[in-house]
Amino acid sequence: EAGVTQSPTHLIKTRGQQATLRCSPISGHTSVYWYQQALGLGLQFLLWYDEGEERNRGNFPPRFSGRQFPNYSSELNVNALELEDSALYLCASSYGTGGKSNQPQHFGDGTRLSIL
Amino acid sequence: SQQGEEDPQALSIQEGENATMNCSYKTSINNLQWYRQNSGRGLVHLILIRSNEREKHSGRLRVTLDTSKKSSSLLITASRAADTASYFCATIGFPGRRALTFGSGTRLQVQP
Numbered sequence: 001e002a003g004v005t006q007s008p009t010h011l012i013k014t015r016g017q018q019a020t021l022r023c024s025p026i027s028g029h030t031s032v033y034w035y036q037q038a039l040g041l042g043l044q045f046l047l048w049y050d051e052g053e054e055r056n057r058g059n060f061p062p063r064f065s066g067r068q069f070p071n072y073s074s075e076l077n078v079n080a081l082e083l084e085d086s087a088l089y090l091c092a093s094s095y096g097t098g099g100k101s102n103q104p105q106h107f108g109d110g111t112r113l114s115i116l
Numbered sequence: 117s118q119q120g121e122e123d124p125q126a127l128s129i130q131e132g133e134n135a136t137m138n139c140s141y142k143t144s145i146n147n148l149q150w151y152r153q154n155s156g157r158g159l160v161h162l163i164l165i166r167s168n169e170r171e172k173h174s175g176r177l178r179v180t181l182d183t184s185k186k187s188s189s190l191l192i193t194a195s196r197a198a199d200t201a202s203y204f205c206a207t208i209g210f211p212g213r214r215a216l217t218f219g220s221g222t223r224l225q226v227q228p
Binding site: 004031033035042043044045048050055056058088090092094102103104105106107108109110112 | 146
């Protein structure tokens with residue numbers, strides 16, 4: 001079974017640009033989660049999508065947005081990039097809201113976003 | 117913001133020894149999960165313990181949960197060099213929430 005895949009592995013941008021990160025969940029999983037791991041700030045929840053809808057959002061500004069496609073893959077978009085957006089962005093997937101609430105999230109290897 | 121803290125922040129042991137990591141959290145939870153992260157890569161799920169469980173085992177891993185003290189511990193027995201990684205606890209609260217709230221992590225170094 002293929003795991004969660006993320007692309008690209010690394011992304012280098014400059015301040016003010018826009019970045020798009022992609023995630024493909026494990027087959028059968030309908031929920032996709034995005035997390036940011038920034039140096040000194042730890043792992044923080046960004047967004048949760050299920051069945052194409054945004055279900056929950058962390059404490060991040062609106063320039064962090066995303067979407068989930070009919071095949072359950074997802075994109076995270078970050079507009080007007082700032083230096084502090086430099087971080088490892090992790091995507092995870094799990095079964096959706098119709099499934100058990102007590103289930104693990106399975107993570108991809110992340111996209112390392114560097115802002116110059 | 118982080119749900120809680122992990123203790124110790126860093127731990128260095130010899131192969132074959134046991135490693136114990138502790139996690140504290142602040143609010144009521146539905147479950148608590150432990151994850152491992154190797155050198156800036158993705159997280160690997162280790163074990164999930166529900167709020168009504170007190171202890172759970174998986175191979176060389178033993179997790180305890182004390183909801184009255186809002187704390188959990190992860191014990192890795194007979195450690196190996198391959199166990200070298202950062203370990204995070206993460207919680208999910210109520211109701212119907214799915215966002216994991218992570219602790220600050222313990223960096224474990226197992227010397228061969």
